[in-house]
Amino acid sequence: MATQNSRSAARLMMAPAVILLLGWMLVPLTMTLWFSFRKYLPLRGGDQGWVGFDNYVRFVSSSSFWPSVQTTLIIVGGVLIITVVFGILLALLLDQPMWGQGVVRILVIAPFFVMPTVSALVWKNIFMDPVNGLFAHLWKFFGATPVEWLSQASVQSIIMIVSWQWLPFATLILLTAVQSLDGERLEASEMDGANPLQRFGYIVLPHLARAITIVVLIQTIFLLSIFAEIFVTTGGAFGTKTLSYLIFQRVLESQNIGLGSAGGIYAVILANIVAIFLMRIVGKNLDA
């Protein structure tokens, strides 16, 4: 409900944001799409013309493609499981009455605000270094041989670093959802004779379902493109090359733009599949 006047004003005022984002999306994407059909090696002969779907086929059939997909899935899946499970437990714990709740909350949330390069570096050196790292000291204290984390258990290490960064996010959102749970409903189920486990299964978990879905979807989008954590720690070595890191290497390290662009298009498609689910949920919320 509004007048013609305000509608045209609205269109005008929306224009800068829409045009900027449209440009930001369309221009580079079109270029990527264009490059993906060309043999383009800036350092080795430049643009060598149209090659059709060659890059797409080569990207998928290269020996590093499937391992990178596997690594991506393991890292994303691992972080999701850890953050959601521990996030629920932590949210339930933090919802309980206790002394110093505010302070604990701050402690738990803190890692989210640490910039990715810092957390990657600190973990890599101060904790995971096989000689001087804190873990090495701990292992030696118990008489064990220190683990060379980032080469022997590289994927696990990265999952751990990234989980540490994202656990606060999951916890905070799930805590918000837990707090919106009506206490009377829990009490009613207790009156009905449900034990704590049943109460969790039948009341709490269904109530959290939407928040969990949102956590999973949003994290998936961010996790699919984690970069600094790998760049700083292993540089993609020791089986930590994710799909997006592989594309990054194709583009900037081996300067094979055509191949990298084809990979980029795959990544865009993959992200969009996840995005569709997220937008459905967010969109439903808009109508409410």
Place this chain on the structure above:
Amino acid sequence: MGRITLKEVTKSFGTVEVIKPINLEIEDGEFVVFVGPSGCGKSTLLRLIAGLEDVTSGHIEINGTDATAIPPAKRGLAMVFQSYALYPHMSVRKNIAFPLKMAGVDKTEINRKVDEAARVLNLSDYIDRRPGQLSGGQRQRVAIGRAIVREPDAFLFDEPLSNLDAALRGNMRLEISELHQTLATTMIYVTHDQVEAMTMANKIVVLRDGIIEQVGAPIDLYKNPRNLFVAEFIGSPKMNIIKGDAATELGAPTVGIRPEHLEVSKTKGKWKGTVGVSEHLGSDTFLHIEAEGIGTVNVRADGEIDLHHGDVAWLTPQVDKLHRFDATGLAI
């Protein structure tokens, strides 16, 4: 000057026609009330006049010039909203001063006018408070203050009293009426409450489903409703509608009798009935009587009358005060 003319004004939201072609003349200085049940289009009509909505077709003239395409800010009208719509981040003083500030009035003049308005509306003690710290009635007065300082050609009120409790509503009704006496500016007032309409208006516009059912002075509408809808809508308690044989006997397919136009007797009368509920208000007694062959009839009787649940009562209509309607509901 505040003469407003609506010419063939319509408004549709999508395919729904909320206002069907409406013609209306509002004279300078009139207190016009738009009244009707919810969804009749009365608020939409007010917003069209305000310029907060575009008309779908037709013209709105203010003081003889076509204002259809003029934005609300430039129509020279002031509006009081149902929710008061005060600026929560500004003090009472700044709220009232806002229209003057927008008009570029100089500071000393603004202060003078705001102080004057605050005095008239008994707001001087609250002038530095925020709206959040005021009661409902005080907020209402601030909203009115904000409207009067800009000396508009007409005031628009959109159900301004519906958020107040009953006692306060009575007071504010009086205050707004007094304000109209003092300022003698055109006021257009939207309400669903026919009591407000009857007590405040010079001219009532009864709306239903986007159509004007009748326009007239309150007493005119009360005495000579043009059709069944107006007859039933205006007046409290509601007019009794009688159909069938009893109506035919009185000379029309449908007959309306106001509750005060029925004589009640314990012993004799035209129709026999049994008292269902009797509400003794002191000054009046409202009786709900189950009359044989007619149905439930509302009667306004003397405050002293001694009739209670289960008593037999006799009713006699005052024949000269009857309203007769034809089969389509139009007054004969």
Place this chain on the structure above:
Amino acid sequence: MARSITTQRKTINTVLAWAIGLLIFFPILWTILTSFKTEAQAINDPPIFLFFDWTLENYSVVQERSNYARFLWNSIFIAGGSTLLGVIIAIPAAWSMAFVPSKRTKDILLWMLSTKMLPAVGVLYPIYLLFIKFGLLDSVLGLTIVIMLINLPIIVWMLYTYFREIPVDILEAARMDGASLKSEILYVLTPMAVPGIASTLLLNFILAWNEAFWTLNLTAAKAGPLTAFIASYSSPEGLFYAKLSAASTMAILPILILGWFSQKQLVRGLTFGAVK
């Protein structure tokens, strides 16, 4: 809840929660502690927790050696500039969507969200090329623009959800009071939305401050913010734990403090209003 909890239960909760909280916070705490140690103490076996010779030497060394001030200034300028610019562009857009909604509003909002989900690596080379072409590579301006663009959807969304809570009546009242669109937004909407705008600024400042992908790929020595400054410590030669810790502490402390203020808005901002 009108339920009495036994002190014993509360004690168990408290101990457990504090233990987990401290465990999660420990890496940050350890980094801060290490920054005050000497290099020898930093790698001492067994590790020293509190009883070392506190020193500020690392901080002065880091500042002297790597021109910390310039990186800090770049960080502030890029995070602040991109956020401010984004909010200025987003306020009118959010006004339009919140108060003059049309059938397409929802689609536009969701589309904006979808641009946020575009994998950066997919458009890395085109942006790189464009940056070279327009001379924006390793420039503060270029990075400010890119970070503004990647955060713009979040800014629009956050402002939109805050604006929607403001009754439209009040804006209409302003219109009736003779306010132009500019005055309506400037004198009525913006002051009423100050808390929402402030949290939007805060959260996006944090996100911009911590951005790593574009920062690492589009800047070098000249325009690099703190993210890049820290990354330069990853080169294996001259690795000093205490100095690394000092540099890290300087990079995260300001944002840690800001972040603690914004915890509530974080949920709303990062879930696009889907969880409040």
